[in-house]
Amino acid sequence: MELAPGLVPVAALLGTWRGDGAGSYPTIEDFSYTDEVVFTDVGKPFLHYVQRSWSPDGAPMHTETGYLRIPEVGTAELILAQPMGQTELAEGTIAAEADTLVLELEAQVANSATAKHVAATRRRYELSGDSLTTTFAMAAVGQPMTHHLRSDMRRV
Numbered sequence: 241m242e243l244a245p246g247l248v249p250v251a252a253l254l255g256t257w258r259g260d261g262a263g264s265y266p267t268i269e270d271f272s273y274t275d276e277v278v279f280t281d282v283g284k285p286f287l288h289y290v291q292r293s294w295s296p297d298g299a300p301m302h303t304e305t306g307y308l309r310i311p312e313v314g315t316a317e318l319i320l321a322q323p324m325g326q327t328e329l330a331e332g333t334i335a336a337e338a339d340t341l342v343l344e345l346e347a348q349v350a351n352s353a354t355a356k357h358v359a360a361t362r363r364r365y366e367l368s369g370d371s372l373t374t375t376f377a378m379a380a381v382g383q384p385m386t387h388h389l390r391s392d393m394r395r396v
């Protein structure tokens with residue numbers, strides 16, 4: 241199956257990534273987790289994305305899923321469903337800086353009536369060789385845009 245031509249800039253993301261993460265937010269206790277991200281080519285002009293995480297004792301933590309689109313050169317969109325009652329429309333840029341691929345995305349968030357309120361999110365994915373680093377910040381539960389997560393993964 242040939243990758244859609246528009247997806248060539250993100251071909252290096254394809255596969256499974258796993259590693260350690262750490263989280264914090266002003267309203268909660270700090271925590272650590274194992275992070276896993278899988279990008280899959282489904283033969284269409286987008287990649288399927290799924291993230292899963294586990295606590296240090298192996299219990300499931302957060303998961304999210306969606307689609308990565310590269311609608312035009314230099315532009316990225318991540319369309320996400322969150323199990324806590326949000327959807328995220330994350331839009332931004334994809335750029336190659338030396339040997340590093342960087343995606344920077346800011347999301348509009350829609351919240352269900354019962355969800356903890358998330359007003360906006362900011363994500364950065366940095367791919368260098370077999371290392372993928374992710375950072376995530378959010379404006380949520382009355383807090384301004386503040387760091388929540390960082391994970392450092394390797395290709396598995």
Ligand code: HEM
Pocket residue numbers: 261263265267268269271273275293301302303304322326356357358361376378380381388389
């Ligand atoms: C690796 C991914 C993630 C992990 C491991 C994680 C973990 C946690 C933990 C342990 C808490 C505190 C306890 C709890 O309320 O469950 C928390 C709170 C929260 N997280 Fe995350 N989270 C992740 C991703 C996200 C994402 C993507 C969003 C938003 C789209 C998000 C939004 C929130 C919110 C709104 C709270 C509640 C804060 C509060 O009640 O004051 N989290 N998260």
